[in-house]
Amino acid sequence: MKATPKVLVGQRSPKSPWLAVNLSAALPGAGQMYDGAIARGLIIAVAHGSLLAFILWSIFAPEGNTLRGLITLVPLLSLYIFNLWDSHHAAKRGITLDEFSPLRYQSSDPWYPVFLSQVLPGLGHLFLQRAAIGGTLLILGILTAYLANFNPDLLPLMTIIWAAGCGLAYRAAPSRQRQWGWLGLLLAAVIVTRFAISSIPFVVPQQVVQCIVPSESMLPTLEVRDRIFVRPRPLDQPLSVGDIIVFSNPERTPLDQAGDLYNLMVKRVVALPGQRVEIRLGQVWINDTPLAEPYLKDPILYEWGPEIVPNGNLFVLGDNRNKSRDSHIWGFLPRPHVVGNAYKIYWPPQRVQPLP
Structure with missing residues (x-):
């Protein structure tokens, strides 16, 4: 026993x-x-x-x-x-x-x-x-x-x-x-x-989407290979001028696949639906008022517009304006392509910081 x-x-x-x-x-x-x-x-x-x-x-x-x-x-x-x-x-x-x-x-x-x-x-x-x-x-x-x-x-x-x-x-x-x-x-x-x-x-x-910056189009704000967190935004949630957004490439992504997490791009919102946008004298003008953009490194070397942003669309540009393939080349961005707002660089360690 x-x-x-x-x-x-x-x-x-x-x-x-x-x-x-x-x-x-x-x-x-x-x-x-x-x-x-x-x-x-x-x-x-x-x-x-x-x-x-x-x-x-x-x-x-x-x-x-x-x-x-x-x-x-x-x-x-x-x-x-x-x-x-x-x-x-x-x-x-x-x-x-x-x-x-x-x-x-x-x-x-x-x-x-x-x-x-x-x-x-x-x-x-x-x-x-x-x-x-x-x-x-x-x-x-x-x-x-x-x-x-x-x-x-x-x-x-x-x-x-x-x-x-x-x-x-x-x-x-x-x-x-x-x-x-x-x-x-x-x-x-x-x-x-x-x-x-x-x-x-x-x-x-x-709640959070990860994305790797693919090009130099957002210098100096974002560098190539920066890893960023993106906060998804529903279609009915408004965006603001100055927001950094991630979206599916409208040149490569059909509208019925808009918002898919493939062929992603990252740019800054410059103009909203109904706003009159123009690029002249080295800067962006919204409704004939110059847009303050302290994050830009160089003045813009091209001219564009004026045009009014259609409903359901956005006008987006890279911060590295002269080396960015964006709305000034392929036109307005349909809102369904937007994945969300980039809000943080989370890697590499020396680059970790919140995004405005």
């Missing part, structure tokens, strides 16, 4: 180290709270959330420093690993040393294969020498995760397979006493957390 962990008078009941690790793997700090270290668990949870928020702000906010955000991934990962170790270490305090053997404990604790199944569905069953179901879950988990990269409708199925692998591993593991309530909470956390993380690659492109 296996000996049960001894509990001294006045001591708390022993906790499962691997249940604590499972909880902390799904929700950082939850394992410490399960161990009874409420304050430490809250500190870890807040620190984890704060680092994550700082990373997202640094990368995507106009004023954020992209490189600093990427570097912060190192302390975030370090905190996550510490969170797993600390939750396991704190729970072990409830087990006396003469009863605790790491190898024997992890092989008999039903929560250990559950943790392996959090890493990859099926690993827990393989650890328990259930090769058939373990291999099946492993293949299903990897396959659905791969296919979900192309079809977000598969994300719920992927998270369910992950959670099912954890639940089935717990059921298959030998144990004299089951903790079904904790299993239910853990599976709910696994589903919510993995679905949230897996949705990021699909949610972010709806």
